[in-house]
Amino acid sequence: MKHFNLLIATLLLLPAGAKAQFAWYGSEGKARIETGLELEDAVLKNEWYSFNDNADGGKSKIVWDIETDEINDNLVKKCGGLSGTAVLDLGKLYYAPFIGVGFNVAGADPITHQQFTADATAWNGIAISYASEQQVTIELGLGDYVDRQLGYDNPSVYLKAAPEGTFVRIPWSQFKQAGWGMGKIEIADAVAGLAAVKFTIHGSQYQTKPVSYHFRINAIGSYDMPEPKPTGDVNNDGSIDVADIAAVIDVMAGKSLQYKDKADVNGDNNVDVADIASIIDKMAGK
Numbered sequence: 001m002k003h004f005n006l007l008i009a010t011l012l013l014l015p016a017g018a019k020a021q022f023a024w025y026g027s028e029g030k031a032r033i034e035t036g037l038e039l040e041d042a043v044l045k046n047e048w049y050s051f052n053d054n055a056d057g058g059k060s061k062i063v064w065d066i067e068t069d070e071i072n073d074n075l076v077k078k079c080g081g082l083s084g085t086a087v088l089d090l091g092k093l094y095y096a097p098f099i100g101v102g103f104n105v106a107g108a109d110p111i112t113h114q115q116f117t118a119d120a121t122a123w124n125g126i127a128i129s130y131a132s133e134q135q136v137t138i139e140l141g142l143g144d145y146v147d148r149q150l151g152y153d154n155p156s157v158y159l160k161a162a163p164e165g166t167f168v169r170i171p172w173s174q175f176k177q178a179g180w181g182m183g184k185i186e187i188a189d190a191v192a193g194l195a196a197v198k199f200t201i202h203g204s205q206y207q208t209k210p211v212s213y214h215f216r217i218n219a220i221g222s223y224d225m226p227e228p229k230p231t232g233d234v235n236n237d238g239s240i241d242v243a244d245i246a247a248v249i250d251v252m253a254g255k256s257l258q259y260k261d262k263a264d265v266n267g268d269n270n271v272d273v274a275d276i277a278s279i280i281d282k283m284a285g286k
Contacts, residue, residue: 021036021122021123021221021222021224021225022034022035022036022037022123022221022222022225023219023220023221023222023225023226024219024220024221025081025218025219025228026076026079026080026081026082026217026218026219026231027080027081027218027219027228027229027231029073029076029077030073030076030077031047031048031071031072031073031075031076032045032046032047033046033047033048033103033104033220034046035103035105035106035118035120037105037106037118037119037120038106038107039106039107039116039118045104045107046103046104046105046106046107047071047103048071048076048082048101048102048103049071049101049102049103050062050070050071050099050100050101051099051100051101051102051198052098052099052100053091053093053097053098053099054091056092056093056095057091057092057093058089058090058091058092058093058097058098059089059090059091059097059210060086060087060088060089060091060097060098060099060203061087061089061099062084062085062086062087062099062101063084063085063087064079064083064084065078065079065083065084065085065239066078066079071101078239079216079239080218080231080232080233080240081216081217081218081219081231082101082215082216082217083214083215083216083217084214084215084216085212085213085214085215086099086134086201086212086213086214086215087099087210087211087212088201088202088203088207088210088211088212088213089210090203090205090207090210093205094205095205096202096203096204096205097202097203097205097207098200098201098202098203099200099201100198100199100200100201101198101199101217102141102196102197102198102199103196103197104116104195104196105117105118105120105194105195105196105197106118106195114143114144115141115143115144115195115196116143116195117142117143117193117194117195118193118194118195119191119192119193119194120191120192120194120222121172121188121191121192122222123172123191123222123223124171124172124222124223124224125169125170125171125172125173125174125222125223126138126169126170126197126220126221126222126223127167127168127169127170127219127220127221127222127223127224127225127227128159128167128168128170128199128217128219128220128221129165129166129167129217129218129219129220129227129228130159130162130165130166130199130215130216130217130218131162131163131164131165131166131214131215131216131218131236132159132161132162132163132201132213132214132215132216133161133163133213133214133215134161134201134202134213134215135158135159135160135161135201135202136158136159136161136199136200136201136215137156137157137158137159137198137199137200137201137202138156138157138159138170138175138197138198138199138200139154139155139156139197139198139200140154140155140156140175140190140191140194140196140197140198141154141194141195141196141197141198142154142185142190142193142194142195143193143195146185146193146195149182149183150177150181150182150183150184150185151180151181151182151183152181153177153178153179153180153181153182153183154177154190155175155176155177155185155187155190156175156176156177156178157170157174157175157176163214163236164236164258164259165216165218165236165262167219167227167228169223169224170223171223172187172188172191173187175187175190197220199217199220201213201215216236218231231262231265231282232244232265232278232279232282232283233262234247234248234259234262234263234265234279235247235259236259236262240279240282240283241283244279245276245279245280247259247263248263248265248271248275248276248279249276251263251271252271252272263275265278265279265282266278
């Protein structure tokens with residue numbers, strides 16, 4: 001019966017006309033996510049937001065790579081995406097500390113802030129270009145009501161730490177509940193009532209002091225989104241500067257293959273002086 005009730009609650013807010021593909025690229029410099037599933041009356045649009053454990057006594061936070069307290073176009077433009085450090089501080093928590101970022105799929109009510117849901121089945125899954133010094137969880141938010149019914153045991157998938165960056169495609173079939181929650185939901189039902197997509201980094205409930213992990217999201221979208229091209233941040237340090245020029249020169253000289261894939265900044269399948277020129281243009285804001 002609980003499964004049936006969850007399904008009914010999920011289907012109440014579904015908009016029609018789900019689109020098969022969406023893609024957000026940090027290189028475009030916008031904090032807004034154009035999912036194609038936004039409701040017309042969803043005044044609160046699908047911009048990135050951050051969340052943490054502070055409400056339960058934790059002291060975790062995100063320190064962004066530029067001086068800012070919020071996710072905005074300026075952050076995305078200067079970093080080529082979301083780039084910052086997760087500072088995980090247990091504080092008075094009785095569970096593992098965490099920070100995260102996410103975005104609404106269909107928007108939210110302007111008065112109650114309740115998230116709308118949408119049928120994202122046609123996306124076939126999620127693709128993401130990211131870098132992280134710690135394991136990451138991609139979680140499917142299903143709206144406050146369904147999340148509570150599940151005991152917050154939402155379908156999710158774990159992604160390995162990837163300090164140098166990686167691009168992965170995750171079909172819906174790989175998203176699973178952990179099993180410790182109070183309710184169950186089939187992945188097909190969850191995807192048909194999707195409210196948000198969340199990117200979360202956890203610490204340990206046994207840690208004795210704050211720990212920090214750098215992370216970066218360059219792009220995210222539906223399963224078949226085109227893989228993003230290199231942005232100019234060749235060495236994955238969260239900024240575009242002379243260190244990236246040095247990394248390109250090392251690749252050209254055969255001294256290092258570590259950043260070979262990202263050294264082709266202009267996407268012409270060659271690593272040469274034209275890529276150095278592209279980095280200089282990006283540094284100059286061109």
